[in-house]
Amino acid sequence: MxxxxxxxxxxxxxxxxxxxxxxxxxxxxxxxAGLMGDVLKINAQVDxxxxxxxxxxxxxxxxxxxxxxxxxxxxxxxxxxxxEDLLLSCDLNIYARTVALLSERQVRxxxxxxxxxxxxxxxPVAVGALMVxxxxxxAVQWAVNTHIKxxxxxxxxxxxxxxxxxxxxxxxxxxxxxxxxxxxxxxLPGQNARTHWDGNKLFLFFPTQQAxxxx
Amino acid sequence: xxxxxxxxxxxxxxxxxxxxxxxxLELRGLPARVAYDGEAALKAVADxxxxxxxxxxxxxxxxGLEVLQRIKEEHPKIQVILLTGQGKTRDGIDGMxxxxxxxxxxxxxxxxxxxxxxxxxxxxxxxxK
Numbered sequence: 170m171x172x173x174x175x176x177x178x179x180x181x182x183x184x185x186x187x188x189x190x191x192x193x194x195x196x197x198x199x200x201x202a203g204l205m206g207d208v209l210k211i212n213a214q215v216d217x218x219x220x221x222x223x224x225x226x227x228x229x230x231x232x233x234x235x236x237x238x239x240x241x242x243x244x245x246x247x248x249x250x251x252x253e254d255l256l257l258s259c260d261l262n263i264y265a266r267t268v269a270l271l272s273e274r275q276v277r278x279x280x281x282x283x284x285x286x287x288x289x290x291x292x293p294v295a296v297g298a299l300m301v302x303x304x305x306x307x308a309v310q311w312a313v314n315t316h317i318k319x320x321x322x323x324x325x326x327x328x329x330x331x332x333x334x335x336x337x338x339x340x341x342x343x344x345x346x347x348x349x350x351x352x353x354x355x356x357l358p359g360q361n362a363r364t365h366w367d368g369n370k371l372f373l374f375f376p377t378q379q380a381x382x383x384x
Numbered sequence: 385x386x387x388x389x390x391x392x393x394x395x396x397x398x399x400x401x402x403x404x405x406x407x408x409l410e411l412r413g414l415p416a417r418v419a420y421d422g423e424a425a426l427k428a429v430a431d432x433x434x435x436x437x438x439x440x441x442x443x444x445x446x447x448g449l450e451v452l453q454r455i456k457e458e459h460p461k462i463q464v465i466l467l468t469g470q471g472k473t474r475d476g477i478d479g480m481x482x483x484x485x486x487x488x489x490x491x492x493x494x495x496x497x498x499x500x501x502x503x504x505x506x507x508x509x510x511x512x513k
Contacts, residue, residue: 189442189469193398196491200404203494207411238491245469254474263473 177251177299184248188241195237202230243270250298258378259298260291261333262326268305268335269324276322279313281340288326292333295381296362304362304373305335307355312339312371327372331380335373392416392501393434395425395451396467397443408494414501422446426454433459436504438497440467440490441475449479456483461511463504467492 206227209220246267249255269285276283294301305324312322320340327334355364355373365372392409394416396402406416417434419425422445425437437455441448452464466479466487476487485504488497 192469192490193401197398197401197404199491200401200408200494204404204408207408211411234491242489 174251174256181248181251185245188245188248191237192241192245195234195241198230199234202227202234206231239270243267246298247271247302250302255298257297258293258295258381259301261294261301261335261375262288262290262292264298264301265305265324265326265335268302268309271302272306272309272322275310276313280319281313282321283309283324284321285324286326288328290328292326292328293378294333294375295378296375300362301335301375304355305337308335308337308364308371308373311355312337315339329374329377331377332374333377335375337371337373338369339371390414390416390501390505391432391434391436393419393425393428393437395419395422395437395443395448396440397421398440402440405492405494409498412498414498422448422451425451429455429459429462434462435508436463436465436485436501438465438467438501439484441479442469449475449482452479452482452484461508463508465497465500465504 205223209224209227246263250259250264266285266287269283273283309322309324321338322340323336323338325336325338327336355371362376363374365374390413392414394402394406394409395418397420399420402418402420406418409416416438417428417432419428421443425439426446428434429437439448439451448466452466455462455464460483463485464479464483466476466484467490468476468479468487469490476484476489479487485507486500488500
């Protein structure tokens with residue numbers, strides 16, 4: 170194993186353990202807030218001055234837990250991506266969703282939003298999870314840094330016989346200098362992975378697991 | 385629906401989480417016992433075999449998957465619902481191979497858990513026929 174993989178594995182192990190703790194913390198907050206909500210519901214006939222404020226606050230807690238849960242899912246997947254069983258292959262459908270979740274903040278800071286449409290079935294590719302995440306995240310970074318700063322970054326998937334594609338569609342309308350930028354400069358790991366920019370969409374192609382098995 | 389005859393065992397080392405979850409289930413007519421580690425879970429099963437067990441995978445001492453394997457060897461009728469971490473789907477899939485009924489991710493969605501509890505009970509009743 171090369172030193173980068175060793176370091177990534179170390180970071181992943183430590184982060185995964187911390188995320189496990191975070192998941193328990195969120196679980197306790199969710200159940201405690203839920204129990205408070207249950208008690209308020211059971212005593213619905215008891216009126217008191219702060220009931221609306223308490224109900225509203227519980228709603229805030231619940232929505233923030235849902236937000237934290239998504240981030241937790243994505244960070245846990247990132248942390249586990251250097252695991253042995255994900256080094257050489259992964260499900261592109263799962264890791265495209267992870268790219269979307271991890272990118273939300275950087276995209277929001279640019280005044281845009283991420284919209285992810287999952288595939289209906291798993292899309293196994295012969296590229297490691299960490300590499301898919303790196304390529305996908307950099308592609309989204311490229312999309313928000315070189316295009317107008319509003320609207321949606323759309324993330325889609327396309328199934329193929331020999332390659333599955335992660336498709337990034339930047340917000341409509343290009344910045345004046347975008348033609349100077351080359352989306353192919355987004356480095357993709359793996360000898361068979363490649364990029365293609367069709368003028369509107371950036372395609373990241375990954376070899377399917379099935380094709381790799383036949384080689 | 386008659387719910388008072390449920391026999392559920394919840395197992396997790398996070399005491400605040402699992403005891404609060406038990407309270408919430410009880411409020412919905414689903415009384416549950418709790419155990420805080422794998423060893424206590426095995427003892428609780430030996431004392432009074434539950435119909436359904438909700439079992440956390442990551443616990444100190446005997447790990448959840450080992451508890452699951454031992455339970456399935458000695459008490460194959462118990463339906464086990466695993467609790468896994470976000471992003472660790474593989475644990476859940478391994479658990480299904482060892483005979484778990486389902487796996488859910490923490491933090492839990494209570495309605496999803498209740499739905500799964502009913503499905504697990506239904507599955508147990510169908511196995512009996």
